Each structure stands twice: as C-alpha cells, then as structure tokens.
Amino acid sequence: MSELVRTLNLKSYTHGSNQERIKFANEFGAGLKDIGFITLEGHGINPKLIEDTYAAIEKLFSLSPELKQKYTGESGGQRGYTGFMKEHAKQRKVGDLKEFYHVGQELPIGHPMALDYPANVWSDEVPELKPLTLSLHRELERVARNMLEALAIHFDLRQNFFADMIHNGNSLLRLIHYPPLEEGMPQDAVRAAEHEDINLITLLCEATTSGLELLTNEGEWYPVEALKGQIVVDAGDMLQRITNKVIPATTHRVVNPKGENSSRYSMPFFVHPYSGYLLETIPSTITPDNPERWPAITAGDFLYERLVEIGLIKK
Numbered sequence: 001m002s003e004l005v006r007t008l009n010l011k012s013y014t015h016g017s018n019q020e021r022i023k024f025a026n027e028f029g030a031g032l033k034d035i036g037f038i039t040l041e042g043h044g045i046n047p048k049l050i051e052d053t054y055a056a057i058e059k060l061f062s063l064s065p066e067l068k069q070k071y072t073g074e075s076g077g078q079r080g081y082t083g084f085m086k087e088h089a090k091q092r093k094v095g096d097l098k099e100f101y102h103v104g105q106e107l108p109i110g111h112p113m114a115l116d117y118p119a120n121v122w123s124d125e126v127p128e129l130k131p132l133t134l135s136l137h138r139e140l141e142r143v144a145r146n147m148l149e150a151l152a153i154h155f156d157l158r159q160n161f162f163a164d165m166i167h168n169g170n171s172l173l174r175l176i177h178y179p180p181l182e183e184g185m186p187q188d189a190v191r192a193a194e195h196e197d198i199n200l201i202t203l204l205c206e207a208t209t210s211g212l213e214l215l216t217n218e219g220e221w222y223p224v225e226a227l228k229g230q231i232v233v234d235a236g237d238m239l240q241r242i243t244n245k246v247i248p249a250t251t252h253r254v255v256n257p258k259g260e261n262s263s264r265y266s267m268p269f270f271v272h273p274y275s276g277y278l279l280e281t282i283p284s285t286i287t288p289d290n291p292e293r294w295p296a297i298t299a300g301d302f303l304y305e306r307l308v309e310i311g312l313i314k315k
Contacts, residue, residue: 004035004216004222005031005035005037005038005039005214005224005232006027006030006031006034006038006039007038007039007040007041007230008024008027008028008031008038008039008040008041009024009040009041009042010024010040010041010042010043010044010143010146010147011042011044012024012042013025013146013149013150014042014044014146021150021153022153024150025150025151025153025154026153026154028147028150028151028154029150029151029154029155029247030154032151032234032235032239032247033246033247033248035214035216035217035250036214036234036235036247036248036249036250037214037224037232037233037234037235037250037252038232038233039224039226039230039231039232039233040143040147040203040230040231040232040233041229041230043143043231044139044143045136045139045140045143045205045231046139047228047229049132049135049136049139050136050205050206052128052132053132053133053136053175053267054208054265054267056126056128056129056132056133057101057129057175057177057265057267058177058263058265059125059126060101060123060125060126060129060175061099061101061177061263061265063123063125063126065083067125068081068083068099069081069083071101071121071122071123072121073102073118073121077100077102077307077312078102078104078117078118078172078307079102079103079104079117079118079119079120079121080101080102080120080121081099081100081101081121082099082100082101082102082312083099084097084098084099084179085097085098085189086099086311086312087100087310087311087312088193088310088311089192089193089194089195089310090195090306090309090310092193094186094188094189094193095189095311096189096190096191096192096193097178097179097181097185097189097190097191097256098176098177098178098179098191098192098254099176099177099179100174100175100176100177101174101175102172102173102174102175103120103133103134103137103172103173103175104117104118104120104137104170104171104172104173105117105137105168105169105170105171106120106134106137107168111168113168113274116170116274116275116276116300117170117275133173133175136173136267136269137171137173137269140171140173140203140205140269141166141171141269141271143203143231144166144171144201144203144269144271145163145166147201147203147233148162148163148165148166148200148201148271149162149163155243155282155284155285156284157282162200165200165273165274165277165299166200166271166272166273166274167274168274169271169272169273169274169277169299170272170273170274170275170299170300170303171199171269171270171271171272172269172270172272173267173268173269173270174267174268174269174270175265175267176264176265176266176267176268177263177264177265178191178192178211178254178263178264178265178266179263180257180261180262180263181256181257181261190253190254190255190256191211191253191254191255191256191264192253192254193253194215194251194252194253195251195252195253195310196236196237196240196249196250196251196252197234197235197236197237197249197268197270198236198237198238198270198272198302198303198306199236199237199238199239199270199271199272200235200236200238200239200271200272200273201233201234201235201236201239201271202232202233202234202236202268202269202270202271203231203232203233203268203269203271204226204231204232204233204234204266204267204268204269205226205231205266205267205269206226206227206228206229206230206231207226207264207265207266208263208264208265208266209257209260209262209264210223210225211254211255211256211257211264212224212225212232212252212253212254212266213252213253213254213255214234214250214251214252215250215251215252215253221253221255224252234250234252235247235248235249235250236249236270236271237249237302237306238272238273238279238299238302241279241281241293241294241302242279242280242281242282243281243282243285244281244282244285244286244290244292244293244294245290245293246285246290254266272299272303273299274299275298275299275300275303276298276299276300277298277299278296278297278298278299279296279297279298279299279302280296281293281294281296
C-alpha cells in the first residue's frame with residue numbers, strides 16, 4: 001500500500017501504552033483528514049471467519065434469480081436481497097453492476113429498539129449464512145468501536161463520544177456480488193459508480209479481487225487494495241457532517257475489471273448510529289474559517305434522505 005493511504009496496527013491502540021494509544025489516535029485522525037481512508041492491521045478477526053463468510057456468500061449468489069428474489073427485504077433494501085442494478089449513485093440514473101444482501105443489527109425480542117429496525121432475512125438454502133454473518137457483524141462492530149474511541153481521543157472528546165452513537169446502532173453488513181461483464185449491459189454502467197458512503201465509517205475486509213479506487217485531493221483516481229488480514233477504513237457522510245467537513249467523506253468507486261472478467265465479492269460494514277441519534281456539529285470544529293455547514297438531523301432521517309437519492313426508496 002502506498003504512503004498515500006496510511007497503514008495502522010490496531011494492537012497499538014488495544015494493547016499499547018497510553019503514549020502508543022494517543023499516537024494511533026492521532027495517526028488515524030490525520031489519515032482520515034488527509035485522504036479519508038486508512039488501512040488497518042492487527043484487528044483480531046479470525047481469518048477463517050472471513051474466509052467462511054466469503055464461501056457462504058458465493059453460494060448465496062449462485063442461487064437462481066427466482067430463489068434470490070424470495071429473500072428480497074423491505075424498507076429500501078435495508079435487509080435481505082437487492083437485485084442486480086437496483087442501486088445507483090446519487091448523481092447517476094444508470095444502476096450499478098452489482099447485486100447485494102444486507103444483514104443488520106439483530107436485537108433480542110422485546111428489546112426497546114428492536115422495532116426500530118427491519119427484521120433480517122435468511123436464506124433456507126444457505127443455513128450457514130446466519131451464524132457466520134452475525135458473528136462477523138459483531139466482530140466488525142467491536143473493531144469499529146475501537147476505531148471510534150481512538151477518533152474521540154484525536155478530537156479531545158470523551159472516549160465514548162462516537163462509540164455511544166453505535167451502541168445498538170443500525171450498522172449493516174453488505175454482501176456484494178459483482179458478476180462478470182456480459183454483452184447487453186449498459187455501456188456507461190460500472191460496478192459501483194463514484195459515491196461517498198452514507199454512514200460514520202466503513203470497514204471493508206479484503207475483497208476477492210481488485211477494483212476499489214479513491215479520488216485524491218488532486219482529482220486523480222487511485223487504487224486501494226486490502227491485502228489478506230487487512231481492513232480498509234473510510235469516512236462517510238455522517239462523520240463528515242458532525243465534524244463540519246474537518247474529516248471529508250472521500251469519493252470512491254469500484255471499476256469494471258481490466259484483466260480477467262470474473263466475479264468480484266466484497267463485504268463492507270457500514271457503521272451507523274442508532275436511528276434516533278441527533279447528528280450535531282462538534283463545537284470545536286466550528287471556526288471563523290469553517291462556519292457551521294449543516295443543521296442537526298437524526299441519523300434515521302438522514303439515512304432515509306440518502307436512500308431516496310440512490311434509488312432504494314421511492315418517494
């Protein structure tokens with residue numbers, strides 16, 4: 001990985017001295033401010049869990065179109081299956097060349113927030129999908145909490161300032177299949193057109209092939225790879241909003257294959273606050289040179305606005 005995207009080791013934060021924790025926090029914050037992306041090692045997620053989950057999602061997407069449609073969720077694709085080319089970037093009308101499946105927060109029956117989220121949808125044909133994805137969801141949530149604690153240190157806020165937002169939050173594990181290109185696909189369609197993520201931060205375990213690119217401050221596209229054992233972390237619109245754009249939501253895309261025309265699988269974890277959390281600007285980020293940019297809005301309302309923009313909810 002080039003020096004453009006910093007590579008950090010989470011053990012410096014979880015197992016390090018106070019000085020090492022502060023150094024990690026400042027490097028993480030600086031990496032997000034500079035380019036919006038960092039690469040993470042030492043996260044402690046079992047490689048076999050990632051490997052087995054990829055095997056399960058390959059099996060899931062190999063089901064017939066009729067079977068997959070059975071598992072279409074409600075609420076603008078927030079759970080279950082969303083079909084090929086159903087989602088588009090907010091500034092485009094042509095759908096992305098992908099299909100995906102969402103697994104969200106699983107709260108116990110009777111939990112006061114259980115009704116805030118749609119129910120997960122599970123495939124009868126791939127029974128291992130449920131235990132694997134729920135385990136990975138929990139593990140990625142743990143890593144996200146560590147990252148957000150470090151970010152709070154960087155901003156000189158109380159340690160759980162960001163982490164409290166995601167407690168029982170609406171975080172989503174997205175299982176994506178980008179199929180091989182075929183004749184008849186729209187000429188101007190790409191696997192994932194340029195966009196910014198909606199959420200606070202995104203954690204992306206290594207994808208099965210390359211294709212992810214970020215837009216640099218100089219306006220050039222730069223390839224980003226997560227090697228085995230690494231997670232790419234990037235900042236989303238919600239974090240940009242509450243930091244008054246001190247941390248930008250970096251534009252990125254997934255390009256069509258330039259070499260072998262094969263399937264690509266990936267599983268980004270979109271870290272969301274709970275729906276009722278009020279996204280307000282952090283006061284220390286408001287200065288004469290950087291006046292407050294956005295009014296307060298709940299995370300749930302902001303998510304709804306963006307799902308309308310990308311075509312997953314029809315007004």
